Amino acid sequence: MHFPLALSLLPLATHAINIISSNDDGWAEINIRTLYDSLTAAGHSVVLSAPAENESGTGSDDATPTTLTEACEFDSCPSGSPAEGYNASQPRWNYVNSYPVTSIKYGINTLSPEYFDGAPALAVTGPNVGTNLGLDVFFSGTVGAATYAAEVGIPAIAFSGDTGSQTAWDVTTPTYSTVYAELATKVTDELVAAGTPYLPDEIWLNVNFGAVGDSTCTSADDFKFVLSRIFTAIPLLTPADVETCGSTRLPTETKVVDSDGCYASISVGLASDKLDANATMQAVVLDKLSGLLTCLE
Numbered sequence: 278m279h280f281p282l283a284l285s286l287l288p289l290a291t292h293a294i295n296i297i298s299s300n301d302d303g304w305a306e307i308n309i310r311t312l313y314d315s316l317t318a319a320g321h322s323v324v325l326s327a328p329a330e331n332e333s334g335t336g337s338d339d340a341t342p343t344t345l346t347e348a349c350e351f352d353s354c355p356s357g358s359p360a361e362g363y364n365a366s367q368p369r370w371n372y373v374n375s376y377p378v379t380s381i382k383y384g385i386n387t388l389s390p391e392y393f394d395g396a397p398a399l400a401v402t403g404p405n406v407g408t409n410l411g412l413d414v415f416f417s418g419t420v421g422a423a424t425y426a427a428e429v430g431i432p433a434i435a436f437s438g439d440t441g442s443q444t445a446w447d448v449t450t451p452t453y454s455t456v457y458a459e460l461a462t463k464v465t466d467e468l469v470a471a472g473t474p475y476l477p478d479e480i481w482l483n484v485n486f487g488a489v490g491d492s493t494c495t496s497a498d499d500f501k502f503v504l505s506r507i508f509t510a511i512p513l514l515t516p517a518d519v520e521t522c523g524s525t526r527l528p529t530e531t532k533v534v535d536s537d538g539c540y541a542s543i544s545v546g547l548a549s550d551k552l553d554a555n556a557t558m559q560a561v562v563l564d565k566l567s568g569l570l571t572c573l574e
């Protein structure tokens with residue numbers, strides 16, 4: 278049988294999946310909107326369900342949403358708006374006037390059945406404005422939302438980036454926001470391409486992107502991904518990590534992100550306590566993301 282050459286040269290199309298998206302910087306912060314555009318352009322079906330206001334640093338807090346008694350952040354909705362709402366011309370962009378966990382819970386329980394006819398295949402949070410390294414994971418709402426999703430059985434990734442400040446959705450997209458969205462899409466697509474289950478039960482990924490400068494690390498292609506630990510290992514006490522890059526001890530994510538060069542760290546966490554997962558779980562992720570991961574130089 279004869280196949281046209283052009284067809285046989287086409288790369289395998291990335292599998293498009295249903296994704297719920299949240300953050301702690303708020304539904305109208307530009308990073309979550311840039312990521313929405315990037316994941317949608319990659320073919321995924323994305324629904325955004327994030328706090329109405331800046332809820333940075335609220336960890337795993339959860340409370341019944343309430344009617345807005347002030348405007349949503351950046352005047353993105355008027356005071357007096359209902360506890361949950363959406364952009365009338367883009368109903369996939371939803372706010373919840375409560376914490377990050379509450380907002381992703383609403384996305385999973387209420388919006389996903391409507392848009393996806395069931396649970397989302399993946400939860401992504403961020404890109405957070407500012408890194409979430411080490412102890413930060415206990416306070417970050419971006420991490421709180423991701424670990425909530427992982428605990429209810431949805432593979433989850435928390436993304437955070439070093440550069441930028443909280444910025445309204447409706448300005449010219451800053452370069453860092455585009456770079457972080459492209460990097461997050463790259464990780465998502467790589468994980469999805471490795472097939473289901475996307476992650477083992479109860480496992481989430483903490484992904485941190487290093488700084489985007491004016492003349493350094495200005496494009497997603499400049500960045501290298503390194504498998505890392507969330508917390509510093511305690512000598513003689515912490516069990517060995519997965520063996521890679523000639524060692525059974527992974528670098529901490531702080532070390533990776535602070536290294537000279539353009540680096541992004543990927544740590545494998547346990548949702549229940551936000552601590553590092555064991556070497557077996559790290560090995561699953563190393564295998565799935567082997568096409569993306571490199572060693573720290």
Ligand SMILES: *[C@@H]1O[C@H](CO)[C@@H](O)[C@H](O)[C@H]1NC(C)=O
Pocket residue numbers: 331332333334443
């Ligand atoms: C958002 O909240 C955090 C934590 O309270 C605070 O540090 C930050 O300045 C707030 N951002 C804005 C733009 O107000």
Ligand SMILES: *[C@@H]1O[C@H](CO)[C@@H](O)[C@H](O)[C@H]1NC(C)=O
Pocket residue numbers: 305353354364365366367370446447
């Ligand atoms: C709502 O969506 C429209 C159309 O995409 C856009 O022009 C507007 O800025 C959006 N507003 C908010 C708060 O998302």
Ligand SMILES: *[C@@H]1O[C@H](CO)[C@@H](O)[C@H](O)[C@H]1NC(C)=O
Pocket residue numbers: 547555556557558
């Ligand atoms: C590693 O962690 C997983 C998930 O928590 C657990 O099911 C498994 O028993 C652990 N394996 C080892 C060797 O500790």
